[in-house]
Amino acid sequence: MSQSTLRQAGPATSRPRRRGTRDATSGWVALLWLGPALLLIGGVVVFPAVALVKASLSEYSITGLRKGPAGLDNYRHVIEHPALGTVLRTTAIWVVAVVILTMLISLALAQFLSKQFVGRRFVRWAIIVPWAASLIITARLFTLLLDYYHGIANTLLVALPFVDQPVDFLGDDRFTLASIVAVGVFVSVPFVTYVLLAGLNAIPDDVYEAARIDGAGPWQVYRRITLPLLAPALSVSTVLSIIYVFNSFPVVYTLNDRNPGFSHDTTITWMYKLAFKSAEKDVGMSAAAGVFNVLLILAAVAVYLRVTRGATQENQA
Amino acid sequence: MSAATQTSPVDQTRGTRPARRPASGPSRWRRVRPVVLPIVGLAVGLVFLAPYIVMLLDALRPSSDVLASPATFLPRRWQWDTFGTVLSDTRFLAWLRTSVVVATASTMVVLLVSVPAAYFTGRVRYPGRRLFLLVVLVTQMFSPTALVVGLYREFFELNLVNTYLAIILTNAAFNLAFAIWILQAFFASIPAEVEEAAELDGCGRLATMWRIMLPLTRPGIVTSVIFTFIAAWNEYVVALTLMQDDAKKPLTVGISSYVTGYQQHWDQLFAASLIAVVPVVILFAAIEKHLVGGLTAGSIK
Numbered sequence: 001m002s003q004s005t006l007r008q009a010g011p012a013t014s015r016p017r018r019r020g021t022r023d024a025t026s027g028w029v030a031l032l033w034l035g036p037a038l039l040l041i042g043g044v045v046v047f048p049a050v051a052l053v054k055a056s057l058s059e060y061s062i063t064g065l066r067k068g069p070a071g072l073d074n075y076r077h078v079i080e081h082p083a084l085g086t087v088l089r090t091t092a093i094w095v096v097a098v099v100i101l102t103m104l105i106s107l108a109l110a111q112f113l114s115k116q117f118v119g120r121r122f123v124r125w126a127i128i129v130p131w132a133a134s135l136i137i138t139a140r141l142f143t144l145l146l147d148y149y150h151g152i153a154n155t156l157l158v159a160l161p162f163v164d165q166p167v168d169f170l171g172d173d174r175f176t177l178a179s180i181v182a183v184g185v186f187v188s189v190p191f192v193t194y195v196l197l198a199g200l201n202a203i204p205d206d207v208y209e210a211a212r213i214d215g216a217g218p219w220q221v222y223r224r225i226t227l228p229l230l231a232p233a234l235s236v237s238t239v240l241s242i243i244y245v246f247n248s249f250p251v252v253y254t255l256n257d258r259n260p261g262f263s264h265d266t267t268i269t270w271m272y273k274l275a276f277k278s279a280e281k282d283v284g285m286s287a288a289a290g291v292f293n294v295l296l297i298l299a300a301v302a303v304y305l306r307v308t309r310g311a312t313q314e315n316q317a
Numbered sequence: 318m319s320a321a322t323q324t325s326p327v328d329q330t331r332g333t334r335p336a337r338r339p340a341s342g343p344s345r346w347r348r349v350r351p352v353v354l355p356i357v358g359l360a361v362g363l364v365f366l367a368p369y370i371v372m373l374l375d376a377l378r379p380s381s382d383v384l385a386s387p388a389t390f391l392p393r394r395w396q397w398d399t400f401g402t403v404l405s406d407t408r409f410l411a412w413l414r415t416s417v418v419v420a421t422a423s424t425m426v427v428l429l430v431s432v433p434a435a436y437f438t439g440r441v442r443y444p445g446r447r448l449f450l451l452v453v454l455v456t457q458m459f460s461p462t463a464l465v466v467g468l469y470r471e472f473f474e475l476n477l478v479n480t481y482l483a484i485i486l487t488n489a490a491f492n493l494a495f496a497i498w499i500l501q502a503f504f505a506s507i508p509a510e511v512e513e514a515a516e517l518d519g520c521g522r523l524a525t526m527w528r529i530m531l532p533l534t535r536p537g538i539v540t541s542v543i544f545t546f547i548a549a550w551n552e553y554v555v556a557l558t559l560m561q562d563d564a565k566k567p568l569t570v571g572i573s574s575y576v577t578g579y580q581q582h583w584d585q586l587f588a589a590s591l592i593a594v595v596p597v598v599i600l601f602a603a604i605e606k607h608l609v610g611g612l613t614a615g616s617i618k
Contacts, residue, residue, distance in 0.1 A: 033437035034449060036430040037493060044490030045456045045464070052467030109361065117354035119362075125602050126362035129369055132597035134551035134569045137590040140576075141372050144583070149386040152371055158387070190365070247460035249554050268462050272554070275466055286466050293463045301458060 049294070055287035074288035081285075083262035083270065091266040093177060094252065095300070098184040098245045103238060106189050110196035111226075131190035139254035142183045146170050146255075170255055176264050180255045188245060192237045199233025200226070235308055239301060246297050267293050369594070376400070376588040383583035399588040409589055411564045412571030416550055416593070419481060419567055423488035423549035424542055430489065431496035431541065436526050438497070439504025440512065450501075457494035461487055461555045469558050479562045487559075488549040496541035503537035504530060539604050547597055568593045 031038075059070035078084065113124060130138060146153050146169040154166035169179040203226065211221050227234075246268070253269045262270055271293060275286030371390070375383045376399050378392030385393070403409050438446060461468060468487060469478070477483040507530060515525045531538070553569045560566045563574070568589070575586035 030437065030441075030443040030445065033433045037434035037453075037497065038449075040426075040430055040486070040490045040493060041452065041456055044468070044486050045459055048464045048467030048471045049459065050467070051470045052464055055466060055470055112354075112357070112361070115354060117351065117358060119355045119358050123358040123362040125598070126365045128601045129594065129598055130365055132547060132601050133369065133590070133594045134553065136551075136553045136569050137572075137593065138368070140573075140586070141368055141590070144375070144383070145368060145371060150384045150388050152388040152390060155388045155390075186365075186368075243458050243460075247462055249460075249462045268460075272462070272465070276558070283466060290463050290466050294459060297458050297463070298455075 052287050052290050055283060056291050058284050060283040070284055074282075074284040075292075077282075077285045078288045078292055083265070086263055087265050087267055087270045090177065090264055091246070091296075094181060094184065094266050095242060095245050097181045098188060099238065099241045101181070101185045102188040102192050102241055102245075103234070105185065106192035106196055106237070107234075109189065109193045110200055113193070113197055114200045127190045127193060129190075130187050131194075135187055135248070135250040136254060138187055139183065139251045143170060143255055143257070146179055171258065173263065176256065176259065180252055180264065183255060184245060184248065184251050187251060188241060191244075192241055195237040195240075196230065196233055199230045202233075203229045238308075239304065242300055242304060243297060246300065267296060369591070372587045373591060376584050376591060378584060380581055380583045380585070383587075384581075396584060399584045400592070403585050403588045403592065406585075408563070408571065408574075412566055412568045413592075415481070415560075415565055415571075416567040416569070419484050419488065419552075419556075420546050420549040422481070422485045423492065424545045426485060426489035427492050427496050427541065427545045428538070431493055431500055432531070432538075433526075435497045435500035436504050436530060439501040440530075453494045453497050456491070457498070459491070461491050461552070465554055465558050468555060472559060478559055479565065481565070483559050484552070484556055484567070487555045488545070488552055492545040492548050495544055499540055500534060500537045503534040507533050543600065543604055546600070550593075550597060 056074050057070060057072070059067045059073070061067055109127070113120060113127075145151050148154065148166055148168040148171060151166075151169070153169065157163050158166055167175060169175050207225055207229070208221060211225050216224065246266075248266075249268050249272065252264070252266050253272065256264045256269065262273070265273065267289065271286050271289035274289055275283055374390065374392055377395055377397065379394060379396050382393055434449075437443070438449060472478050472480075472483040475483075511529060511533070512525055515529045520528065551569060552567070556567050556570045560570060563571070572586055572589045572593070575582040575589065
């Protein structure tokens with residue numbers, strides 16, 4: 001109820017008098033309202049980030065005790081680590097492949113789910129399940145589904161007339177990354193679909209009406225009206241996907257668990273292994289890798305925003 | 318109720334659309350459409366449900382059969398008491414309790430902290446407003462996973478390793494950005510007149526927020542609640558690192574001990590997983606309509 005009033009009232013009346021309805025308030029009043037948020041962000045995001053940077057500049061024993069300053073040694077170790085090249089390549093493939101596939105599939109799915117048909121509810125609820133299930137549970141499930149010996153995927157595959165050998169989805173280097181990407185897409189699609197579905201629902205029907213009266217065909221309507229009006233939802237969900245996929249830990253970590261070395265690790269799982277799993281158990285080096293990670297994601301989002309902003313400006317010009 | 322108000326206008330126009338353009342759409346498509354779309358929908362739904370259907374069937378067969386080779390779709394032997402076994406397992410109940418406590422508390426902290434900040438940022442111009450929004454945006458990019466080493470060191474020094482508080486604070490802090498972001502857009506979109514009228518009637522700022530603004534932003538609040546709750550319910554890495562005490566682990570971490578190098582209870586792992594999924598799906602389905610509306614206001618401006 002309140003929702004529809006809000007939507008009708010919002011854009012129409014708030015336009016002439018914009019947000020700045022009040023005079024500037026003094027900093028102290030602002031602190032009162034923002035204080036708790038700043039405290040929480042400061043204490044649990046900024047402080048650990050600083051601790052991370054500090055740890056990255058220190059040397060630690062294998063049991064985690066600080067032994068002394070290390071200068072930039074940890075960073076040097078990260079950059080000179082023999083696995084870094086592979087890890088960066090895997091990370092790039094992982095993020096780009098998962099985000100692009102997710103966006104394409106979700107776009108189609110959202111379009112489909114915005115149509116009216118019998119059983120739409122069922123489909124929408126079904127799509128919620130992979131989102132609601134914890135990533136670690138889904139990842140564990142897929143290690144079993146895709147298993148060489150015990151996986152149902154291989155049972156189905158071998159039943160096909162043209163496949164006679166089971167596929168080692170998670171052990172064979174040719175398939176491992178592709179399998180992990182597939183699971184990554186599977187768990188990312190629901191969220192993005194819902195964001196895009198919300199975006200589609202927000203496009204007023206009279207816009208379509210007008211286009212049709214002007215004689216636009218379905219493809220033209222889609223390209224000239226749906227896509228541009230969906231652009232904000234698309235860019236928001238792309239940015240969020242890049243962040244989530246880049247930072248995604250359980251899927252890559254669990255599906256890759258049985259493989260030795262770092263050949264299918266992204267920077268996040270690599271960092272975790274350096275700190276808690278590998279023979280080195282090097283807190284300092286892992287911290288340096290963590291700092292490296294944060295810088296990478298900031299750079300990736302900045303590049304994406306720059307590129308898309310450039311593209312939209314070109315379109316408008 | 319709100320579900321009805323929201324869908325019905327859309328449904329009507331969608332339904333009548335083909336009739337309004339008899340020339341452009343082939344009439345054969347119009348006739349097969351009511352059959353084709355549900356079939357495609359069923360297929361799509363099954364693709365997303367299939368892994369979890371296998372999970373259910375795996376929970377209903379003895380653990381040794383889960384690893385049988387070749388795998389069969391239906392259990393060779395049905396084992397109906399797995400769910401009972403899991404639900405009477407005290408360790409499982411302890412993990413379940415932790416998950417409920419942590420997710421609920423994290424959600425409440427997020428609401429308590431984000432609503433004032435979002436209200437103020439959405440309604441008032443103050444020095445440092447843009448800086449605040451930037452800080453919020455940057456925290457969105459940090460993940461607890463990237464900072465886990467720093468988090469561990471901080472809570473270790475504060476003696477908070479192995480406490481609910483550490484996990485609750487972490488979940489709250491990392492989901493704050495999304496909530497502030499969504500709610501801020503909601504507060505900003507409410508016309509100034511509404512607030513001014515309330516003030517003329519003698520409402521203070523706090524009373525205005527509580528009585529007037531909060532009800533108007535309900536979809537945004539529902540969205541923030543569900544997002545935070547699910548994120549906290551499913552959080553894994555921080556709990557894995559900070560909770561070493563078995564009895565205090567949340568479900569995501571705890572259920573891993575059903576399958577270890579020493580003992581393998583795949584049936585119980587999957588039964589426990591399904592029990593963990595069900596409340597979230599129910600919650601989700603209950604607010605699905607609000608969610609679609611809430612996401613819109615936050616993402617499209």
